[in-house]
Amino acid sequence: MxxxxxxxxxxxxxxxxxxxxxxxxxxxxxxxxxxxxxxxxxxxxxxxxxxxxxxxxxxxxxxxxxxxxxxHSGRAPLEAASIGISLSPDDVAFRCNLVTLGDDEDPVMEDYSAGHISSQEAGLLIDDLNAFAGSDQCRFYSGVSYRNIMVLKGGSLRVVTTPPHDIVGQNSNRYLPQGDAASFLVNLVKRSRVLFRDHSVNRERVDSGKRPASSIWLWGEGKKPRxxxxxxxxxxxxxxxxxxxxxxxxxxxxxxxxxxxxxxxxxxxxxxxxxxxxxxxxxxxxxxxxxxxxxxxxxxxxxxxxxxxxxxxxxxxxxxxxxxxxxxxxxxxxxxxxxxxxxxxxxxxxxxxxxxxxxxxxxxxxxxxxxxxxxxxxxxxx
Ligand SMILES: [Zn+2]
The missing domain is CATH 3.40.720.10 (Alkaline Phosphatase, subunit A)
Incomplete structure (x- = not known):
């Protein structure tokens, strides 16, 4: 059969x-x-x-x-498996979108995909983000286009996050992670904005009329499904x-x-x-x-x-x-x-x-x- x-x-x-x-x-x-x-x-x-x-x-x-x-254990662990990341039982995986936000005064979620940024450009940004903000506890991985992954060792699932495609056109500050380790996660988002602001990938994108990847956005968290x-x-x-x-x-x-x-x-x-x-x-x-x-x-x-x-x-x-x-x-x-x-x-x-x-x-x-x-x-x- x-x-x-x-x-x-x-x-x-x-x-x-x-x-x-x-x-x-x-x-x-x-x-x-x-x-x-x-x-x-x-x-x-x-x-x-x-x-x-x-x-x-x-x-x-x-x-x-x-x-x-x-x-059901969130989307990020599933996507992590697809791109070859093997998770330990105490790891928490997050989807790490590259997104376009408005300026610091009014960080509106302009684009959840940073203009469907290419995988190659995303890879350069994620590499530099690892060097800048990665640690033994926290690691970033390139996926396809804007869809990347962050893995937190010993992370907690008592956290509330919001899919970026649900808040397009809204001020993103209200939707930053909340709950356990929120300050750590929010700090990562803010550091990505500092790193990406004058990044050569973004300068080239803006020069050719494309949307920059001005920030990461963390959501879809979960542990390895059993x-x-x-x-x-x-x-x-x-x-x-x-x-x-x-x-x-x-x-x-x-x-x-x-x-x-x-x-x-x-x-x-x-x-x-x-x-x-x-x-x-x-x-x-x-x-x-x-x-x-x-x-x-x-x-x-x-x-x-x-x-x-x-x-x-x-x-x-x-x-x-x-x-x-x-x-x-x-x-x-x-x-x-x-x-x-x-x-x-x-x-x-x-x-x-x-x-x-x-x-x-x-x-x-x-x-x-x-x-x-x-x-x-x-x-x-x-
Ligand atoms: Zn479907």
């Missing part, structure tokens, strides 16, 4: 007047997902337990069967295909092989065909593949309805269609399609509502066949 999980991040949405009362998933042309729903079993999956924020970390832990009440590999619960050897560090970190702790696909970007220009081909190749020798596509979520965050529909149609044709066309040659299979959480394009952020899923099994008697197409409305009725 081969197990295939194809997940479009943030695909689920609400009905929209512009789409004749349909959701983007229902409006988009998705013949392959419709076939899975129609021939298989469709329904809703509730991935965000009450009291948890509707993040992709919480949602995808649920999707893989790790109860967030037990296993997840046992998925193979402890199910006799499968599995792999994960995703461009997103957060997902790759979950895959790492779940004991999935992290598969690399050239041109996988986490954006609408990702290499869909390459991902589908990699999944099929991996399944020839293994049992389970989890293929994640970030593009529908990114389009929703941009409020780009047409882009979201295109991302869904690309996902359907280039991934679901390709895999459905070939997978029968590998023998028996069960294939699932789903969204991890809704990201309604009108609110441009995640929501906690259940998401639609559909599963098709090549063992015909396992299919319940309750809907005609894949979408929120049918899944809810099913």
């Amino acid at each position: 081969k197990y295939i999980l194809l997940l479009g991040d943030g695909m689920a949405d609400n009905p929209a007047d512009e789409l004749g009362g349909k959701t983007p998933l229902e409006y988009a042309a998705t013949p392959h997902m419709d076939r899975i729903a129609c021939m298989g079993t469709a329904g809703l999956i509730d991935t965000i337990p009450r009291g948890f924020p509707p993040g992709s970390d919480v949602a995808n832990l649920s999707v893989l069967g790790y109860d967030p009440h037990i296993y 997840m046992a590999p998925i193979s402890d619960r199910y006799p499968v050897r599995g792999g994960l295909i995703s461009a997103v560090d957060l997902l790759r970190g979950i895959g790492y702790y779940a004991g999935l092989e992290l598969l690399h696909v050239d041109g996988a970007t986490g954006y609408i220009d990702t290499n869909y065909e390459g991902k589908a081909a990699k999944a099929l190749e991996f399944l020839t020798m293994n049992d389970f593949v989890f293929l994640h596509v970030e593009a529908p979520d990114e389009m929703s965050h941009e409020g780009n309805m047409k882009g979201k529909i295109r991302a869904i149609e690309d996902f359907d044709r280039k991934i679901v269609g390709t895999i459905l066309g070939e997978v029968g040659q590998l023998g028996e299979y069960r294939i699932a399609i789903m969204s991890d959480h809704p990201t309604p394009f009108k609110i441009r952020t995640h929501a906690s509502d259940p998401s639609p899923f559909a599963v098709y099994s090549s063992r015909k008697e396992e299919n319940i066949r309750t809907v005609l197409s894949f979408g929120e409305t049918g899944a809810k009725k099913s």
Whole structure:
């Protein structure tokens, strides 16, 4: 038996007047997902337990069967695993964004990504920050673009931090870390501002009309999660295909092989065909593949309805269609399609509502066949 999980991040949405009362998933042309729903079993999956924020970390832990009440430990430790940092049990990892703040008088959060700074520029800033403010207790690590990591030895989790993308346009002083060790953390942020102020990377960015990385911003803290590999619960050897560090970190702790696909970007220009081909190749020798596509979520965050529909149609044709066309040659299979959480394009952020899923099994008697197409409305009725 081969197990295939194809997940479009943030695909689920609400009905929209512009789409004749349909959701983007229902409006988009998705013949392959419709076939899975129609021939298989469709329904809703509730991935965000009450009291948890509707993040992709919480949602995808649920999707893989790790109860967030037990296993959720913040996003930074997951991202740390993805970039190869091994955490000790008493380490606390923080996401360390490079951000653009206004001047010291009025430090407004102008950009949570410092103009999507390049990884190379970010690496230079993080290296210098380590020399300037790093210590045996506190170390900075380069990630991808503005997404870097700080690890604090023997840190406390009794700290309150705020995601920088939630406070764009607001005075950032009110949202600096609070709680245990807050003064240490706030001091690091302030020291980064001093170091970055006249840094050559920023001078060049400003000269070429780009936003400077004027500060770090610490958030998303957590300790190493205590997840046992998925193979402890199910006799499968599995792999994960995703461009997103957060997902790759979950895959790492779940004991999935992290598969690399050239041109996988986490954006609408990702290499869909390459991902589908990699999944099929991996399944020839293994049992389970989890293929994640970030593009529908990114389009929703941009409020780009047409882009979201295109991302869904690309996902359907280039991934679901390709895999459905070939997978029968590998023998028996069960294939699932789903969204991890809704990201309604009108609110441009995640929501906690259940998401639609559909599963098709090549063992015909396992299919319940309750809907005609894949979408929120049918899944809810099913
Ligand atoms: Zn997500």
